[in-house]
Every structure is written in structure tokens, then in C-alpha cells.
Amino acid sequence: MSINKNSEKTIQKYRTLSQLFFVFLSIWIGVQFHEFVQWLNSGGRAAYVSRPPGVEGFLPISSLMSLYYFVLSGNIHPFHPAGLFIFIAVISMSLVFGKSFCSWVCPIGTLSEYIGEFGAKLMQKLFGHSTINIPRWLDYPLRSLKYLILAFFTYSIFAMSEQALRLFLDTPYNLMADVKLYEFFADISEFSLIVISSLFVISIFIRNFWCRYLCPYGALLGIFSLLSPHKIKRNVNTCIDCGLCTQACPQRIKVDKLKTVISDECTTCMNCVDVCPIADTLQLENIITKKRFNKKYLAVGILGIYFLIVLIGMLSGHWKSKVPPKYYLEYYKKVQSIGHPTKPEDYKGLELEKQK
Template sequence: MSAAPVVADPPAASGRKPKKPFVRRIGVDRSQMLRRLVQFSFLALNLWIGFQFYLFVRQFEGSGMTGYTRPPGVEGWLPIAGMMNTRYFVLTGQVPVVHPAAMVLFVAFLAASIFFRKAFCGWLCPVGTLSEYLWKLGRDTFKRNFYLPRWLDIGLRSLKYILFGLFFYAVFSMPPVALREFLESPYGLVADVKMLNFFRNMGMAAAITVAILMLASVFVQNFWCRYLCPYGALMGLVSMLSPMKIQRKAESCIDCGKCAKVCPSRLPVDKLIQIQSAECLGCMECVAVCPVEDTLHMALVVPSKKPVPAWVMAAGVAVLFFGLVGAAKLTGHWHTPLSNETYQELIPHVNDYSHPGR
């Protein structure tokens, strides 16, 4: 049984443009419930990996703890190592021995963004999840979020692309031999431990910086992601290759503006036919709030404009992620083959190792 069209009132005497007739949306949109499930599942996975890695490191610091193994998934927090290993693989055809999981996860996240828009940022990234719920906390607490002036917003948004450009240049200017030497240096071998220690032994300056970023995220939507995250800049650039895009049917759109209002990237969804911006997170919040049947949707624009439901996004991201991780495990390209004796030698002196380029 189809819904009856809701007919707008005749134009008022003031001459205002009459509202379009429309068919009210049928059923309940569950895209955001599904996205939250994916977000918090991935956040829980990261917390579990982080705790397991903490226990693994502690057993080499004289804690008396034993029997813990290093979770390779911790290398997902080493995006620079992932980029370096990917470049090394492309140049040599050899999977790097050190931090291979970093490359596998880097490729998985890139693939998710290519096929499913900026899905890593909108569906998977733990920092993105934290950032999202910080600004939602601010909105619920203060009844609004704050927006920077357009000139300042555009200027700050360029920072993440500049940061990514610097990392890109540093990695892609290194020949294969230098990449391998860096990764197999004591610094490279325990880069994950140094990352853990940054959070465990955070100095005053770092703590203040993190606190400022978190506070800014309460008041400004996705402050870190929008202005400073170089990883998000990369994912946004490759997402422009995606065959999936938010598509709006102008002929049935009633110009209510709800889609633009809820967009966390502040994109003018209500004014565009197709969203191609690198800032689109693929979160589908605009789709969820649209009140008109078959007007706004994520669409597979090549070869046709076929709508893509949220469950396809979630399933596709999961298949890419677990498929590549499973393939890496089966082929022996997941674990970094360092013995406990090597870690016992390296971890107690981790603070003595400096960047090889210094």
C-alpha cells in the first residue's frame, strides 16, 4: 500500500513560492543505528587491542607479568609505517617483514574509502567516533555548535592537506633501501611501543594540547577531523574516486534544508544534485533525516544511479576489512616476526632510540 501524496496549501496572498506536493517517507531509517553499531564495535576492538598490547609491553618492563602476545592489529595506529610499507611493496613487490599489518590495514582503509566514500572516517575511525560524540555532547549541552567564519574555516581546513603533503613527501622521497632501513632500525621496530608511551607518559605540553583539541571538539563539529587530521585528508582525496555518492532528486526535493542542517561536514546537500566533496564522510545522516520518499540517498552513480542501502555500506566495509586481514593471516603477512628476546632487549631502552633521520 503506497503512501498518499501530501498536497501543499495554495500560495499565500503574499506571493510566496508554494511548497511542492510530496510523498512522505515510508518506514523507519535505521542507517544511523547500523552506523553506530559499526562505530562502537570497531572502537571496542581497538580498546581490546590496546589493552592487550599494554599487557604485552608491561611484561618486558619488570612487572612480573608473562604469557602475553603482541596483537598485530596495534599497527593500525601506525599510519606512517603503513604508508611506508605500501610504497616499499609497490616498488619491490615484497611484503615488508616489519609491521606488515600496518600495510594491510592501511590498504583496507584506503579501499573502504575508495569503494564506500570516506567510510573509514565516518564508520570506523575511533578518533572520528570520539570526535563525533564530543560535538554531539556540546550540542546537547549548549543547544548548539559554533561555526568559524568562512574565511577562517577554509584556511584551517587546508592545514590537514598541508600536513598530509609533508608526510607524503617524506615517505615518497625515500628509496626502498632507506624505507627498509628505517623500519628495521630500533626506532622502527618499537614505533608501536613509543606510540603507547606517548599516551602513558604524556608530558604537560602534550596533555594541554590534547585537552584543547577535545574542548574544541565539544564546541566545533569534528574539529580535529575537519582541520588537522592528515589521515582523513588522504581518505577524503581517494574517496573522490568512489562510485558511490550522495544523490538528490531536485524534482521531488521540498527544500526543507534538513539534510544540510545535520551534515557534520557542513556541506550544502540541499543545493547540490550530487555530493562530490572530499569532506563527505559517507555517514548518511542527511539521508536518514530526509522526509521525502526516494529523494536523497547514497547512490552507485556508475554505471547507474542505483540507491545503496546502509546495510550494503556496513557489509562492504566489513568484507573489505576482515577479508584483507584474513588473507594476510593465511599468507603469513600479518605478524611481525620478532622474538620475545628481541623485545626484552628493546623495550626497556625504548626512550633511548631516536628517529633515524635525526
């Protein structure tokens, strides 16, 4: 049998560019938000710096609540509209191209990937093998942790009525959620620092530790990704069982043993497809139309969905928060005392809609 060598170029450089773009975008948003908080800190006396709407991409729980509120009421809550559109964009990407957000966009996913690569090189030097693979009998229950965390959040949110959701979304706690997140990192406690540092160190030795075992956002996208029509397909007739695809898979999926990769862990990173040495053996396929999706267009497809939905948010006037800066100033003064609402009195105070 003659073997056709795979001469297609890898698309990893496009994935790296996409990852770097979103890392720099996140840093830029972080710097802008820092300036905004400095303005709040000045009591509004310094030159005004507007709050970057993109910061709401870091509020996935508030965004999930906003989405559910939108489904129940048909209304977009005015506090974090950009968060809602970013959330819809990320879910849409997963519905079309699997959990691609994790390996093409998410800055935490990127950090995790690079820490894992650094760890693999370090371990190769020190111990002669590249990573610690948690045995399957322990891997499965650990992977369920992120689903338990997700179940806790989704149960708490989906048990709420439209009125209860609105009451929660209207609270100062929700309004200041991004500022509180900023304060959390700006004035990080010793305990949080130990937890984050531990996750960092563990991720050097156990690849994708946070993403694989603990991230509830990834768990949610993993569920949606199962509905995606685009799957990695292996042609068993031309496959030479070299196992390179499995070796290249950062998610430990046994690609060389499957005909179709149907996994909540697959992030459509295309590493497996890129390393396959035989032409037309491993590819991304639309399992409904049975047509191959040319990997050259994958970056355009994934990022196109993301930016299209963000653009819809912008053009429809639902991108920038409708909250006037004076409310941020007012609530910033007492941000330390604003906690997660639990009692009826926690729900009073921010009646923007009526006050506007």
C-alpha cells in the same frame, strides 16, 4: 503534486554498532598491548603475553611507508605487516564508499562525533544555538592544514628510494614505534596533555575540530574518496527544499543545494539520507552504473571490505609480526634512547633478517 513520504528506516543504529565495536576492539587491543609492555617491563620473567597485531592500525605513517616499500619492491616488510593490511583495507573502503572509515570505524572519529553532540546540547542550553560554525573564509584555509601535514609526510616518504625505505623500516625506531606510542601516553608530558585537552575542549564547541582541520589520515582518505563511485545524489524534481539534509550533515555540506555530493569531507554517514522526508529523493548512488545502492547493505559493504582484506592478511601469513620476542626485550631496555633516525649510526643495530 502528490508527495511520497520516506518510510525507509534509518541505518544510524548500524553505524553506531559499528562504531562501538571498533571502540571496544581498540580498548581490547590497548589492554592486550599494555600486558605485552608489562611483560617487556618484567624483562621476560613474567608469563609471556603476545603483542596484538591490531595495534599496528595505530601506526599509519609506518604503514604508508610499508605500502610504498611494497609497491617499489614487491616485498612485505616483516615488522608491522598487520598495519599494512589495515591501511590497505581503509584505503579500499574509501575508494569504494568514500571516507566511510571516519564515521563507521575510526575510534577518534567516534569520540569526535560524541563530543560534538554533547557540545551541541550544551550550547543549545547555554546559548540557544547548537555549535560554533567557523565562517567559510576561515574554514577553507583551516581545512587545508590537514593537507599541509599530509603533504609533509607524503613528500618525505615518496622522496625515499627503495633502499632508503628499507633502511628506515629496519630501524629499532620503526620496530618500537608502537611501544614508543604507548610510552607517550603512559608517561604523557605536561605540554602534550595541554595540547590534547585543548583539542578536546575545542571539539566541544567546534564540531569535528581535529578531523576537519588537522587529521592527515582523514585528508588522505578524503583524496581517495573523491575517486569513489558512490555519491549522495539529490533528486531535484522531488526535493521540497526543506533543508533538513543540510541541517543533519555533521560536515557542513550544503546537501540541499547540490545534485551530487562530491566532497572530500563527506564521510558517508548517511545522516542526510536518513532525515530526508521524501521518498527516493536523497540516496547513495553509483554514479557509474547510475544505480541506487540500498543503504540497508551499506554496513555489510563497508565492513565487508575491511574484514576481507584483514582476512587476506591473516590467511596469507602476513598478519603477525615476524619479529621474535627477544628482539622486543632487547630494544625495550633502551627504548627511551631510541629516537627518530637522522644520522647513519641510527640505522645500525637491527639486522633481523641476517640474524634470523
